[in-house]
Each structure stands twice: as C-alpha cells, then as structure tokens.
Amino acid sequence: MNAQLSEPMISSQRALSAQAMAFASVGNVAVGFDILGHSVAGAGDRAVVRRIDEPTVRIAAIHGSSHELPMDAARNTAGAALLSLRRALGLQHGFEVELHKGIALGSGMGGSAASCVAALVAANALLERPLPREALYSFALDGETVASGSRHGDNLGPMLLGGLVLATRDRLLRLPVPEAWHCALVHPHVVLETRRSRAVLADGFALSEVVAQHANLALVLTGCHRGDATLVREGLKDVLVEPRRAPLVPGFSRVKQAALDNAAMGASISGGGPSVFGWYERREDAERAASAMAAAFAEEGIASDTLVSPINGPAATLVDEEVE
C-alpha cells in the first residue's frame, strides 16, 4: 500500500462508484498569476464516478450548468483528466462521470477546475491503490488545459490539497496561513470567459512592472510563512494583471474600494474575473466586507453572491453517496 494515501480506501474491490466534492477557489491571489490560489468553503462541484468495464471515459450527465458543456470526454475538463489518468496507469477499466455543477463557469472561482478535481478524487477512490493527492495534479492539468487553453494549476492545486497552494508546472506546495485569516469572495452575475480575460494580457510587460510584482509576491509569501499581516498588507497588490483586466469587470474600482474600506490586507480580481476577493485578518471584517462589496455591485445594477471562508479552505473530499 502507498504510505502517503490521503484517501480512505473504499471498502474492497466491490466499490464501483464514488462521489467527491471539490470547492471553489481564488486564483492568482493578486501576486501569483497562474501559480497561487486558495480554496474557498461554501460552494463546490460534485462528481459521481462509476467504474465501467468498457475501456473508455463517458460523461453521462451534467446538472446545474446554465452553459452548454462538452459531453465529449476528450473536450470536457473532467473527462480529459480521467482519460489522462487511465492512460498513465494503463487501466483496463473505464469511468462514467456525472457532474453536478455548484460553481458558475466563467466566474473566476475555478468552475472548470472543480469538476476536474472532483472527478479525479472520486475516480482515484475506485483504484485498487489510490494515489496521493499530489500525484493527481498532472492529470488535473491535462483536464484544465482542455477547458481554458492554458496549463495552469492555481485553482487545481488548492482544490486538491486545501488552503493556500503554490502550483508550479511540476509541483504543488501548501503554504502556511494563520487560521484566523479569511477571504471575502463576491461573484457578480456577469459572465467573463477565461479566454477573453487572457487576451488582454498578450502585450509585453515592462521590467519595472515585473520587478514590482516580484517584490509583492515575495512580501506575500514571506508574510504567509511568518504569519505577518503587515507584510501581506504591503505586498497584496497586483500591478501586472489587474490594471489590464479591471476594465472587463463592471464596477470593479468601486467594489475593490469597498473591500479595502473594511480593513482588507488587499483585494483584487479572482482568477480571470469577474469575481472579486479581499483578504482579512478576522472573519468579522471579511463578513462586513462581503456585504459592502455586494452592495457596491448592486449600485451598478449587478446582482451577486458572496462567500466568506478561511484562507485555509477545504480540500476536495469524498462524500457519502446518500447525499445524492
């Protein structure tokens, strides 16, 4: 048996079906474009995965999405991840997947990544020797690439491991964060596709911008390692990407100001947007901020949902099928 198992074994060979939930996430976290993210409690995608005899991967159903999502496994984020898992392990059997979307696509909260991770965590539990979470990362990246056209793990990483995660091409590292620190995440009901929010980044970046962002990243990482909010407060500013993306998010500057006015360590766009997040030293501040941010969107005539979560948010988890 693998000593690093993070999954409970589903009892014996007879388990043919498992269900997992992967939670939302804040991507980029202002200073770590494509490499830094944290999970967020309170919303998630569920995947029910069944082991099937045919050597293939099938998407059986997708519930709860207002978008038309690909049912062709190779073009579906969850399907592509399971195909990659099958290939890498040389599995004889296949998988059938049913997805229950709880995170809106194009929200900047990792909607595609969550389906991918939930499906992998469920499928992994059906293996004779489930892999450690880190070992699922490369399959998840294969799935994410299908959805976003870019191989980045800042949503996948925190969903797999929980909390704040540094996700490079080859590796996931969970970073320490004080338990008391919370995030306010507000999702306005406007759609912004990841591909569109990437297009505004096509031009080059000046050295001065890059150096300023490096310094901010270093301050945030050091602040998290030391549990020092002063350092995070100094560094949690996106000078590279936010200025280019802010015009794509209606009402952004007003919402960001609302986040900052409530004692935020910093605030920016989550992932490709349009969701906006702020980081707080205390849950109460995050709760007040979430209301103020939603009110700011409302002033622009935009409805929104809010989430308040520890930055040490939950990892994806197996759930009882009875929940179904």
Next chain:
Amino acid sequence: MNAQLSEPMISSQRALSAQAMAFASVGNVAVGFDILGHSVAGAGDRAVVRRIDEPTVRIAAIHGSSHELPMDAARNTAGAALLSLRRALGLQHGFEVELHKGIALGSGMGGSAASCVAALVAANALLERPLPREALYSFALDGETVASGSRHGDNLGPMLLGGLVLATRDRLLRLPVPEAWHCALVHPHVVLETRRSRAVLADGFALSEVVAQHANLALVLTGCHRGDATLVREGLKDVLVEPRRAPLVPGFSRVKQAALDNAAMGASISGGGPSVFGWYERREDAERAASAMAAAFAEEGIASDTLVSPINGPAATLVDEEVE
C-alpha cells in the same frame, strides 16, 4: 536610547572618526531581479568617516580603484548617501570620507553599494543616537541611485543586514538560509558596466516568461524558508534576465556548466555581471566548483578571482581604526 541599536556606541561624544567594512554581495540571485541578494565573505570596501564642523560632505580620498571615481560628494555613492543622511536628520555637522575599495567596480558584486554602506555604517556610529541598520536603507538607496541610475537594494540590503535579504523599495527582510549552504562566486577580469547590462533589458517581457520566473522565485523563497534544497534546485533558474545578459559575459555558458557540474542548486550571473555564482549545499562542493569555474574562464583566456562564502554572509561591521 534607541532600543534597536545594532551598532556598539563609539564611546561618548568625543569619537570623531569611525571605520567600517561592507562585504561583497551576489545581486539578483537568479530569481529576484533587483530585490534579492546575499552578502559574501572575503572581499569588501572600507570607509573611514570623520565628523567635521563644516555642514557638508567631502570625499577626501579614494584608494584602490582602477577607475576614476567621482570626488564630488553629490555624484559619489558614499557621498550622496551621507548627504541624504545629513538632510534627513538635520545634522549640524558634516562628514569627511576616505574610501578603500576592495571590490572591483562593474564586477556584479556590489562594488558601489559596498562603499555606500561602509560609509553609512561608519557615519552612523558617529551620531549621538545611531540608527538601526534598517533605517539606513533609504539613505543607501539614495547613494546607489547616483552610482547605477536605478533605485534597487539587492546589494545594499544584504550588506546592511548580512545573509540573504529581500529588499523592496521600502523594506528589508532577512530570509532564513541553512548555515551549511555556500556560494561560489567567480569574478572574471573583464569590466561590464551596470548601465550597459541594464540596456539589454529595455524590451518587454512575455507573460509566459514572467509566470515562469514568478514560479521560480516562489520555489526559491519557499525552499529557503523550509531549508529544502530540492525546492531551491527546482527554482534557482533565471528565465527572464540571464538569457538577455549571457551574451555580454564572455564564456558564460561554459562557466555556468562548470558551476552546475559540481552539484550546484543553481547558477547564474551575479548582479549585472560579469561575475558568475553558484549555490551549494556544502562548502566542499562550492570550493570545487569555484576552481572549475575559474578554469573555465581561463580556457577563454580570462583571469579571475574566486570567493567561497556561506550564503549567510556577514553584515557590514565597524572595524578598529588600527587596521588602517
């Protein structure tokens, strides 16, 4: 008295002269352009500073430099730093400075920064209430800007505090590094001016390069915080600046290979070059590497000096005037 004093007080008001030594440094450290550096034992600049009644700063003499250096205080790195100190503290008296250069200018080892820091540390000891080291940083930046045309603290920071230092515009943070880790630093006897090595960075950087470098920076910082050489080994690669500067350093690829062939965690150009450094887990490896790197320069017909130092190198220090 200031509780954070890091200088011993020179006894009573009557001390009119102090001498300080600031050591060489590795700038940029591959992944932290302009913000990350560490000090290096074995070479340094000395400054003798005298308190004078005239409300001015004078450069009395500069010894040991093959270059013509500015004797006009406002255009000299040490002079400009002391002028800035005088102005900020509203001092009635002035300073006279004598510099003894031990670090070659245009070497990439912080030659101008060392004169600046040595002068500040000596002058600080002559104040009625010496400032903590961190408080000298902004004056040092004023001096460095005169010398290099760019306000960056990756040499100044480690010289002021010792060891590996994150130097942002406003702040210095000493980062933990295992005591056993060493650096090999090889200085070829060719001159490369900081301004020239900055000119090649004028063009913009692609997002993919920036993200790769971010990831490397995050790996190195996390590796240092954890004392995990595997992470540093993965991250200590400059994908942003080194490719553009390498053609300015004769024999660079051969010298870098020699550094890597001796178990380096990583190797790159120090500061603006032409010096080349490698990081090692053990002193023995750094010593073997330094010889191999010097041999590689020799094969190109270039003489060089080598230094081997803990990455936790020394901070600038007051020295007895009898050394004079």
